[in-house]
Amino acid sequence: MSGLADMLAQGLRRLGGAGVKGPLGRWLVIALPYLWLTVFFLAPFLIVLKIAFANIQLSMPPVEPVVTWTADQVLQLRLHFSNFTFVFGDQLYVAAFLNSLKVAGISTVLALLLGYPMAYGIARAPGAWRNILFLLVVLPFFTSFLLRVYAWLGLLGRNGPINDLLLGLGLVHEPLQMLQTDFAVYLGMVYSYLPFMVLPLYSAIEKLDLTLLEAAADLGCRPTKAFFTITLPLTKEGIFAGCLLVFIPAVGEYVIPALLGGPDTLMIGRVVWDEFFGNRDWPVASALAIVLLAILSGFVLLLQRVQARAGEA
């Protein structure tokens, strides 16, 4: 294998001249992914912004051009702010945004409440068990997200096993309507995003120095108090990371409210989808996307900061 590497290195050296991964090589390493991301991730947002200022029309694509060159050589820029006023004015959209934030927030808290003890249990488990438990948490993540949400469709249905159990135990007299409810959405959210919460928490708890807790016990601190005064503050970064990793994507989640939610569970991801595919109103969908992006960008920057700080630790 090393012989091949030698040949490869020779070839690369001849390509780049002397001192590859000197300035030229280094530039290449940075430029390739940078270019890709700029073209396929950054630039698109600028286009979304442009479309958000456009007007809908019956064509493919269903948008009027924003910048036009008229017959008498005038460069015309038509910015339709109407899309944004529409978005902010309509009760539906405002409610969708607020509801999304609410649902994402509550889901995050629920995921944290369940995820922290789980992460703690895995981190404190004896060696062999720890790896197994860790794999068990990660395994569902590898099975299809869509199918796991689908699984709840089966469980929560009127003819599903949960209703059967409740009916059988006599706790209810007729099957509960669990699908198409907020309850189902919360369930689906926590279910799908749990691994995203557990992983950073596990990482943070594992790094905790156990001798600190021993010192606390030695000084007379009871275990529960030690947890709140020592463990929790020292795993703060993991908590922030986990919460952000759940909250940010949850706000714009589409699949879970689409499959498990009802007409009342209005989330912005669904609204954008419906506007785009249903109404073919690309400008409004773009405007909604821009507003969502603006709301979330603050959180994304926060996540960057948290991760950067964790990287230096």
Next chain:
Amino acid sequence: MNTAPAQRAASATTAGQPYVRIDRLTKRFGDFVAVRQVSLEIARGEVFCLLGGSGCGKTTLLRMLAGFEAPTEGAIFIDGVDVTQVPPYERPVNMMFQSYALFPHMTVAQNVAFGLRQDGTARGEIESRVRDMLALVKLDGYEKRKPHQLSGGQRQRVALARALVKRPKLLLLDEPLGALDKKLREHTQFELVNLQEKLGVTFVIVTHDQEEAMTLGTRIGVMRAGEILQVGSPTDIYEYPNSRFVADFIGSVNLTEGTLVEDEPDHVRIECPQLGGTVYVDHGVSSPPDAQLSVAIRPEKIHLSRERPDQHDNVLAGVVAGIAYLGDATRYLIRLPTGFVLRVTAPNVFRREERLAHDDSVWLHWHASAAVVVTR
């Protein structure tokens, strides 16, 4: 355990031409100056030790020699060639890292052969050179092992073999004995010196351990805060420190202040209030009259006796305040009437001796050549 450094020092000076020349080397990290205007000359075949505490800049200096840090100012010449801008993979310099840095996914033989492969050496020659080098470091038979199958001492030998097999002009060693336990350290010291003499490679060693520096080095450079304070043979550094810091850094020392009361070309007398007497030194000192000086006396140069000794100068009386029995010697703390405490080391020459006990009264005396006058 000293392997005749005097002889080695002699051969270094006769080599004459500086093999490595460091010219006003400076390294700045932002506002922090790690290495400040260091100039140094190292002769071919010598073992030069950079000695200093943590943060003194010795590792930065070493890394600049290797090429991993670019100097902010100054130049480095090796065998007459300016290598300041040369990248590490093109310098005739090899380094033995503190952590050994053995490639974990390669065998011992592959590790040692690595440098030779980069040079494009013929395969047959690589095999024979690797074999010879492994035999030299007494690791023949270990070719197929991987680093994690070796003990600490074995890993070090592989690291050494890997660096030496390329016959570099300069070998840099970063705290070579730091990770070894005491017994292994003594053994390895001996082997390192043997190897160096056999191969004639110029060594530059960085260490914070003075015993290591004294044992290994033909010359030592004491560093502090980015500067070299004194360069000399182990004897020079120990017996003739040029500053309080160097005197205090190497070994134990008794340091006290005094005023020059008698200044002759062949002797001086210094009034030392802390000692409660005068110190007679049998050589001249170049400093203005009534100057404030420091006097350094090594503990092993002070002799203890129950009766007052027969000399006039350099005699004091005191009381035993502390005893530490070390087997080969005993360290005493003697309190003088002034309250000042002197350290004295006496070899345990006889197995059954009338030992001094706490609170015994003793007399101290030292030879006229024992004290060193330090002006910085």
Next chain:
Amino acid sequence: MPGRRSLFVLAALGFGFAFLYLPILAMIIYSFNASRLVTVWDSANSPTLAWYVELFHNAPIMGSARLSLQIASVNASGAVILGTLAAFALERYRRFRGRALFGLLTTAPMVLPEVITGLSLLLLFVALEQAVGWPGGRGATTITIAHITFSMAYVIVVIQARLATVDRSLEEAAMDLGARPWKVFLVITLPLIMPAIASGWVLAFILSWDDLVITSFVSGPSSTTLPQLVFSKVRLGVSPDINALATILVLIVTVCVVVAGSYMIRAERRRTRDAQAAFEPAP
């Protein structure tokens, strides 16, 4: 609580794992149910493999599975190549112009809601097509490009974490011995981060294989991936052949994870055995 296993923690672990696995187990069980109503157990005809058989004869499902496989493989390879370069740049080059923005660009795709990234990529492709005539319509190519863009972010996290643990002095030692930087990367760094590259590939594969929202935005009439097919079916309610499909996928993943896990355990055991060999004399 050093040593002491709290009852609360055990209960949370138990509940958590039950919560995670019960739905999957239920799905598997119901795949053997003969009844078309899925959750109503038809004890007369069950258990049955009828749905599995039907699954394999279902041409659209097989076709979309094949397409998903293709896209996922290309995506994984692309994401790993670009991701390794990016991880290297982020980890080894501490200061270069635009580093802050680069860091943001490599994290954001991972967190931003898929509707945003999907929408923006579609608009990009449309604009590109209007401007330069490429890509000619949406299909496998646009899906692959989209997938590479967002799965790269995950790959970078995995590889960067591993890269950070590589002892820098190993790379310095290689350079000291005469290897040029490219050589150092290929012969020293790459082998040491290989496990991370492998897991990065697998991660990217799964993310692509599984993706729905972004794919829906950037796909065309002729390219339907497996998740798209499943979603259109599932919107109408439960369907037993989907249960069969799910069971097969879970089985494949479980087998892979078990194999990988046992390989890791065996490697660990070999490592401790080797470390003890240090104290044995040479042959």
